[in-house]
Amino acid sequence: MRALGAALVLLGAAGGYLLRRREQLLPVRLGRALLEDLAVLDYQIRFRRRPLPALLAGMEGLGARWLWQPLAEALERQETEGLPGCWARAAAGLPPPLDRYLAPLGAMVPAGGACLSAAIEETREELTGFLREEAARQAQQGRVTAALCLSGATLLILVLI
Secondary structure (H helix, E strand, O other): OHHHHHHHHHHHHHHHHHHHHHHHOHHHHHHHHHHHHHHHHHHHHHOOOOOHHHHHHHOOOHHHHHHHHHHHHHHHHOOOOHHHHHHHHHHHOOOOOHHHHHOOHHHHOOOOHHHHHHHHHHHHHHHHHHHHHHHHHHHHHHHHHHHHHHHHHHHHHHHHO
8 A cells, every 4th residue: 555655656746747847848849839930931921922911820839829829810800009019919928038039020020021031030049049048957957856856755755654
């Protein structure tokens, strides 16, 4: 019976670790998805001259759920704030610091052309730097989280025994 209880406590600790880890990695996963989406956005607008609403309708994945769908919904409502305001509101729903990186692009999208391409490229470089730093930080944070979950479970098992 004690072994079963210990196994259940350890399984609970492992589940807690996995949930916490998934929560911590959301900005990294979302940043990677947005990095790819920005490259597609640049290509589709600059070279294929595809309109933004049609482009937003075709976006899928994590970036679409967090940024592109809210932007498309705001544009459909056609509120008085226009594209820059809709973009700023959609970017505000992103986890920090992704919101700070993507918010300035809203003012550049209506201009299009080389100006938009340069802004997208600069944003992609900032996102790449963030992802590099965050991946290193998350590796260290993952070890700390695993150690805390394991030590907490071990302490609980010792107290219960």
